[in-house]
Amino acid sequence: MAKPKRNWIQEERRKTLGDWVAFCLTCGHTLRYFLDDEDELPRACPQCGGELRHRCPSCSAPIASAFAVECEECGAPVRPAELFGTTIRRPGR
Numbered sequence: 001m002a003k004p005k006r007n008w009i010q011e012e013r014r015k016t017l018g019d020w021v022a023f024c025l026t027c028g029h030t031l032r033y034f035l036d037d038e039d040e041l042p043r044a045c046p047q048c049g050g051e052l053r054h055r056c057p058s059c060s061a062p063i064a065s066a067f068a069v070e071c072e073e074c075g076a077p078v079r080p081a082e083l084f085g086t087t088i089r090r091p092g093r
């Protein structure tokens with residue numbers, strides 16, 4: 001069986017920094033984490049004390065991208081699309 005070719009640098013980064021993303025709903029600060037370390041995530045943003053979100057509020061799927069605005073699983077919005085007056089856009093939509 002042939003393995004899919006993957007960029008090993010990206011893979012290494014994922015392994016080092018974490019597979020999933022948590023972000024602050026207030027200031028947009030992001031943290032990467034591993035599901036194994038989920039319990040150690042801070043409850044509040046280390047920058048501003050705001051709410052830290054690390055799962056979809058609708059279906060509890062973990063969030064894979066720091067730039068996600070909607071859940072990959074169910075399409076529910078995971079964060080406000082506007083932060084600091086900048087709209088996060090997805091290319092091609």
Ligand SMILES: [Zn+2]
Pocket residue numbers: 024025026027028029045046047048049050
């Ligand atoms: Zn914050």
Ligand SMILES: [Zn+2]
Pocket residue numbers: 056057058059060061071072073074075076
């Ligand atoms: Zn979801």
